[in-house]
Amino acid sequence: xxxxxxxxxxxxxxxxxxxxxxxxxxxxxxxxxxxxxxxxxxxxxxxxxxxxxxxxxxxxxxxxxxxxxxxxxxxxxxxxxxxxxxxxxxxxxxxxxxxxxxxxxxxxxxxxxxxxxxxxxxxxxxxxxxxxxxxxxxxxxxxxxxxxxxxxxxxxxxxxxxxxxxxxxxxxxxxxxxxxxxxxxxxxxxxxxxxxxxxxxxxxxxxxxxxxxxxxxxxxxxxxxxxxxxxxxxxxxxxxxxxxxxxxxxxxxxxxxxxxxxxxxxxxxxxxxxxxxxxxxxxxxxxxxxxxxxxxxxxxxxxxxxxxxxxxxxxxxxxxxxxxxxxxxxxxxxxxxxxxxxxxxxxxxxxxxxxxxxxxxxxxxxxxxxxxxxxxxxxxxxxxxx
DNA sequence: AAGGAGCGCAACCGCGCGTAC
DNA sequence: AGTACGCGCGGTTGCGCTCCT
Numbered sequence: 148x149x150x151x152x153x154x155x156x157x158x159x160x161x162x163x164x165x166x167x168x169x170x171x172x173x174x175x176x177x178x179x180x181x182x183x184x185x186x187x188x189x190x191x192x193x194x195x196x197x198x199x200x201x202x203x204x205x206x207x208x209x210x211x212x213x214x215x216x217x218x219x220x221x222x223x224x225x226x227x228x229x230x231x232x233x234x235x236x237x238x239x240x241x242x243x244x245x246x247x248x249x250x251x252x253x254x255x256x257x258x259x260x261x262x263x264x265x266x267x268x269x270x271x272x273x274x275x276x277x278x279x280x281x282x283x284x285x286x287x288x289x290x291x292x293x294x295x296x297x298x299x300x301x302x303x304x305x306x307x308x309x310x311x312x313x314x315x316x317x318x319x320x321x322x323x324x325x326x327x328x329x330x331x332x333x334x335x336x337x338x339x340x341x342x343x344x345x346x347x348x349x350x351x352x353x354x355x356x357x358x359x360x361x362x363x364x365x366x367x368x369x370x371x372x373x374x375x376x377x378x379x380x381x382x383x384x385x386x387x388x389x390x391x392x393x394x395x396x397x398x399x400x401x402x403x404x405x406x407x408x409x410x411x412x413x414x415x416x417x418x419x420x421x422x423x424x425x426x427x428x429x430x431x432x433x434x435x436x437x438x439x440x441x442x443x444x445x446x447x448x449x450x451x452x453x454x455x456x457x458x459x460x461x462x463x464x465x466x467x468x469x470x471x472x473x474x475x476x477x478x479x480x481x482x483x484x485x486x487x488x489x490x491x492x493x494x495x496x497x498x499x500x501x502x503x504x505x506x507x508x509x510x511x512x513x514x515x516x517x518x519x520x521x522x523x524x525x526x527x528x529x530x531x532x533x
Numbered sequence: 534a535a536g537g538a539g540c541g542c543a544a545c546c547g548c549g550c551g552t553a554c
Numbered sequence: 555a556g557t558a559c560g561c562g563c564g565g566t567t568g569c570g571c572t573c574c575t
Contacts, residue, residue, distance in 0.1 A: 161545075162545090164543090164544085183560075183561095184561070198561085199544080201562085202544065203544085205562095206543070207544095234564065235563090236563075237562075237564085249542085249543075250542085252565085254541090254542095256541095257541050258540095
């Protein structure tokens with residue numbers, strides 16, 4: 148254990164790689180593959196340890212690496228993923244094709260941390276800093292007063308007092324949620340409701356022993372269900388969903404990645420009854436959300452339909468600017484908080500306004516519908532335990 | 534113009550885990 | 555079962571560039 152034997156060997160070069168070394172390594176791996184890394188330097192004629200070769204290949208020479216600075220979309224995604232995964236750089240990198248863990252780690256330590264602090268967010272906990280700067284605090288106070296100026300015990304008001312980011316509004320609603328669904332955001336007209344439908348459906352019929360009504364997302368049972376092979380049955384309405392964001396960068400619906408611990412669960416389209424959605428908005432600002440709804444979407448609706456009034460997507464989808472996104476996220480947080488109005492005040496089961504899916508659900512899922520109100524109340528009472 | 538500070542990035546280090554023997 | 559080894563990961567370091575004074 149500990150130090151590798153190769154590190155004890157003398158006469159091995161360290162430090163920056165020369166172009167000649169790069170060429171040797173590149174030529175060797177291109178021709179033969181890397182195989183056993185410890186043998187690579189010898190076979191490639193390099194005075195390096197295998198570990199150094201591996202690192203150089205992974206972080207620099209790999210042909211599929213994306214060069215250049217990170218896009219706002221990528222930065223946002225990193226923030227979202229970090230909120231869920233923490234310093235699991237390799238797992239975060241797995242969600243960003245062409246980016247390395249080292250690159251992301253460096254970006255985080257050099258740029259994103261700073262940006263979050265400037266916005267009054269603790270980059271480690273993703274919670275508001277204890278003493279936010281005055282401007283942030285003022286802005287958030289305005290948001291609070293719009294949200295519910297009369298409710299002093301409104302936990303959302305309280306949590307938003309330091310900063311009005313999405314993360315604030317979700318705290319302490321989702322203190323230990325370790326689950327992410329990457330919800331695509333697009334201005335692509337072919338973007339259909341199925342794409343929006345990136346919600347994990349939870350079929351209580353197939354597992355009557357699992358009490359949806361009493362599920363507590365903070366419970367160890369729930370968390371262990373999510374982090375292991377669940378006894379619950381999560382399904383994906385659309386398995387092969389893939390779309391693009393407004394930069395036309397593909398956002399893959401990763402249902403086989405390590406991101407979803409339940410990724411090996413067999414999809415079951417017939418299971419969609421009560422939805423438990425856990426989502427992260429991509430490229431539209433800081434937003435981690437959880438949605439609860441009834442699956443009422445049967446037909447495909449075009450993305451343009453949403454923009455034409457079926458759902459109040461608004462301009463939030465058209466910006467890539469983090470600042471704009473954040474301020475918009477504040478607006479949406481208020482605007483769509485009505486969705487939670489059917490829940491008890493202390494439910495704290497909030498929904499991000501950034502996620503079109505939740506906005507869509509907000510419109511479709513009207514409590515005054517007899518069919519849905521029952522279910523809604525059921526769900527409401529369920530999450531009243533939180 | 535010179536020097537120091539700050540920053541970004543590439544590379545290294547040390548550890549844990551898995552596997553072969 | 556114990557040991558050695560290889561791999562991968564997260565944390566850290568150090569170099570070089572840019573900006574500021």
